Structure formats: C-alpha cells, structure tokens
Amino acid sequence: MPTTGTATLCKAERQHRRGVIGQLFEGGGSKSISVFPLRVVYMPVGRDEVEAPVSILVSVPKRHFKRAVKRNRVKRQLREAYRLHKHILLDTMANGENALVLAFIWLDKELHTTEELMDKMKKILSRIAEKMQQQQQQS
RNA sequence: GCAGUUGGACGGCUUGUCGCUGACCCUUCGGGGGAAGAGGAAAGUCCGGGCAACACAGGGCAUCCCACUUGUUAAUGGCAAGCAAUCCGCGAGGGUUGAGCAGUGGAGAAGAAAAUAACCGCCCCUCCCCCCUUUUCGGGUGGUGGGGUAAGGGUGAGAAGGUGAGGCAAGAGCUCACCAGCCGUGUGGUGACACACGGGCUGUCCGCCUUGGGAGUUGUAAGGUCAUGUAAACCGGCGCUAUGAGGGUAGCCCGCCCAAGCCGGAGGGUAGACCGCUAGAGCCACACGGUGACGGGUGGCGCAGAUAAAUGACAGGCACCUUUCCCUCAUACGGAGAGGCACAGAACCCGGCUUAUAGGCCGACUGCUUUC
DSSP: STTTTTTOOOGGBBBOOOOHHHHHHHHHHOOEEETEEEEEEEEEETTTSSSSSSEEHHHHHHHHSSSSHHHHHHHHHHHHHHHHHTHHHHHOOOOOTEEEEEEEEEEEEEEOOOOHHHHHHHHHHHHHHHHHHHHHHHH
C-alpha cells in the first residue's frame, strides 16, 4: 500500500484512463452524492483494474467559469482539500477487495474560500465512507 | 510646478508548513535524492512563416486575397521612413482615405433640373390691349408667340471649376488676373510626388469591370514506431487483359498519368505507451553601419514541456496604493488602524496584429505658469 497515511496525491491516484472515466459517467454501477457546491460521482471497481485503491478526477465545467485561471483555481483547491482529507476514505478502503473511482464535479458559478471547501470535503468523504462500510458488511 | 503628446521598460520581494511535474544521480529494483518549472499579453485565433503528411507534365476559364511610394524581413494584410487629400488639436501630435484620363450601369427622398440642363428669374424681337406724353419720334404696365441666357433662387454629399474685373441686350473661360484640378514639356527626387512654363476648359458618390501582384490542400488530434485485435472472412453491385470498371490531376474544361480491382452494406478491434517535443528566424551584452524598421560582427548564456493537462494551497512579514486617527503651524517628518494589490494560465514552434490590464518608473517633446 504505497500512499496510505501520507497526505500526497501522486499520478496513480489521479484517474486518467478514458475507459474508466467513460464507465463512470455512462455505466450503471456509479452513484452520486451532492454537497453544494460539489457533486461526487463514485463507482466501485475491481482492485486489479486500477492503479490505486482510490482514484479521483476533478471537473470544472467551462460554462461555469469562462476563464481558465478561475477553473484552475477551483481544481487546485479541490485537489488540496481531497489531499488533506483523503485518509477518511482510505481507512475504510484499505482492507476491502474493491477500489473506488471518484469524480468531483463543480456546480457553482462563484468561487468559494478554501476553508469552506475543506469543510464540505470532509462531510462528503465521510458520507461515502459510511456507505462503503455498509456495503462491505452486507457482502 | 501644473496640464498634455509620444516612445520604452516593469507589473512584485520574502519566510515557514504541506503538496504537483520532473532533466539527472543513486539503488539491495521495494524505492531514495533532486536541477529546473507560465505571460506581456501564455488570450482572441485575425494575418504571415517554419515543420509535417498528401498531392503536383502542361494549358485555358472560373474563384479567393492584396492595392499611394520606397525600403525592411523567412514572410505578411506587419513594421519603418516618406507622398497626396482631408478632418481634429493653440501646440507637441493624432485620426481617416489612397491602382485605373478604357468601357458600362445606378443614384431614393429633396429639388425646376442629377448631365446632349431653362421652373421662377434676367434680356431681345414680333403682335395685341390699355395708359402717359404728344405734331411726330418715344416711354410704361399686362398678355400671346419666337429666341437668347447658367449671374440670382431654394434642394442636395454633389448644381456644370472658385473669387474679382472687363465685356455684353442679358449673360457665359467670352476675355484677363489669382487660385484649385487635368494634360504636355522641362528641372529635382530611386519613387509616390514637388516646382516652373505652356495649353485647353473641368461635377460627386457607388457598383460591375479593367490593370498589376499573389494563392496546392490539410494542420502536431499533422505524422511516425510499438502494443492490443484481426478478416486476404461474409452479403450486394460494377469490372476482369481492356473498345479498360475505377482513380488522380485543388472548382470546371482540354490534355496527361495510374490502373485490376473498385463502390456500398453489415460486422470486428484499439482509443494505451513512446517519438514528434523543444537549440530556436533563441536570449543577453557590447560597439559598428543605417534617419529608421533592420542588418552583419564579437563575446557570453543554456531558458517550462504538462497530457481529465504540473508550475500550487495555507499562514505570516516587507514594499506599493487608498483612507481614518494621533502628533504637528503643516496636506512635512514620525506613529497606529482598516481596506486594496490588475488583466490573466503554456498545449508543435516562431514573427506580427487585435483586445484586456491595479499601480507606479524612465526618455523625448508641447502649452501655460513661477523664479533668475
């Protein structure tokens, strides 16, 4: 388990495979949770299909922010927030047989403070962790 | 000192914690260390080139782009220095326009009339009526008919070159002077043009058109290597050694070339890695040539390469700007607080253009004011 425990976010943890991403948005196995201004689409996959137990991607639609500078700002904030709080999820997933793919989608047209986004990230990750735990216990 | 014109350069610095990409180095192949890491516009994708793939005997027509001159450059529709007309500004300066004395067409409304001008007006002649004067000659008002006239009228972007004088029945480049335009000659300039002399006598705008110059197409998702999968399979149509199906030759035609397969349907596979990918018309400094754009020369430097897309997040300090308060004669010096700190993110690489931009800095010049 390479990256567990430390607050890093290397390339393996960022999802970039076209096929997996396509499945995530079109396939039936994915579910979503919203905590404004965020929406998370997540999907459990086989552990051997991806490189890391939890991998993410961040999407900020162009229609919300016309300028690339603002889109980059939001992506960086979100990556940072996930990086600092991903242990919430990893603790749950570490021993499971499945891996998880997450997509963070930005919903607002305004920028938010980093402090606020940290808070929202904590909330949303805990909720996903809860659901995954239930699933594991059922199976 | 104030106001302004124009050109140029900058557009933060720094500490700590936690991260991202990563040349290269080490490795017990698990990993560890780690140089370096956004812009003047990286933007819009509006021009031009490099590079790449494909195409390319030749000719005609069509299409598209450019249009004062000379220069500059790899190249341009850029840039520099100029030319002419016109507009704005007291000025330094700034804006707009710019091939064509061939042909052809159009110009609403307004106005009499928009280009072989006569509505009103002005002038002459014939005739008629009336009046005045009267010996007659003559004069006047009005009207019919004929003719001359572009000075005046209002309209318009534009009214038959303009102004003045002469001339005339009234007028007119009819004549003359000056001015604008055009043509010819001469002089100067590489040239656009300028000046001088002479000549004739001259509308404005917009098309088509003509002339000269130029253009192969597609863009790094180009293009290449490897990996994966396989199918030289199946169905239908046309053709099968040519009297040739079909294809290429940028859109069409001629011509030329290739040619044994071609077209359609249904279906299958991959959408991952590497190269391209950053040494380039490169950046900096110094003199030199040139009014300048720029050029060649010498020396130095090694300067982002991501790919669901790195170059950051957070906390503090400094600088800068605005503002409030304290001190003070003071808007000076000093101190305290609050707020602000632009536009904006590389995506093959360059040269331009255009647009966005808080804030201050430097050079040259102009006007006003003060002092000497």
